[in-house]
Amino acid sequence: MNDMSSKLAQRAQKLFIQHLRENNLKVTQERLALLDEIFATDEHLDADDLLARMKGKQRKVSRATVYRTLDLLVQCGLVRKSRLGREHYYYEKMEPGGGHHHMVCTATGKIIEFWDAELDERLRRICQDHKFRPTFISIQVQGLSEEGQKVEQNTSFF
Numbered sequence: 001m002n003d004m005s006s007k008l009a010q011r012a013q014k015l016f017i018q019h020l021r022e023n024n025l026k027v028t029q030e031r032l033a034l035l036d037e038i039f040a041t042d043e044h045l046d047a048d049d050l051l052a053r054m055k056g057k058q059r060k061v062s063r064a065t066v067y068r069t070l071d072l073l074v075q076c077g078l079v080r081k082s083r084l085g086r087e088h089y090y091y092e093k094m095e096p097g098g099g100h101h102h103m104v105c106t107a108t109g110k111i112i113e114f115w116d117a118e119l120d121e122r123l124r125r126i127c128q129d130h131k132f133r134p135t136f137i138s139i140q141v142q143g144l145s146e147e148g149q150k151v152e153q154n155t156s157f158f
């Protein structure tokens with residue numbers, strides 16, 4: 001973890017503890033460990049990934065705790081939940097000002113992140129035209145990655 005991301009993780013932990021206390025919820029090691037795990041990676045994780053990672057670190061966390069903690073983290077705006085592709089939800093840390101977009105390969109499940117300031121600006125203007133105040137913008141493009149296109153080619157051959 002580099003300096004900037006560890007600072008981000010520290011700040012997230014502070015906010016999370018505050019959120020838990022405000023809601024009369026216990027600050028547990030499991031909850032903090034899950035937050036750490038999400039902030040230690042740039043990957044998009046689902047609940048099963050998190051469970052597996054915790055198991056790998058010999059930390060006993062129940063599936064219910066994982067789901068409950070993820071809900072809490074999403075509630076306080078520290079973690080972003082996206083339905084990428086059809087099957088399930090992915091979680092990733094929220095970066096300050098970090099509204100990025102996703103391309104999702106429907107063949108391989110690969111997720112590509114992209115940013116485009118001009119695109120975001122254009123979307124804001126479209127919202128303005130509709131007197132709509134955006135609080136969060138995220139685009140998901142589904143299709144086939146380079147690898148995915150090869151897979152599809154191979155399968156359509158048969």
Ligand SMILES: [Zn+2]
Binds near residue numbers: 101
């Ligand atoms: Zn992402």
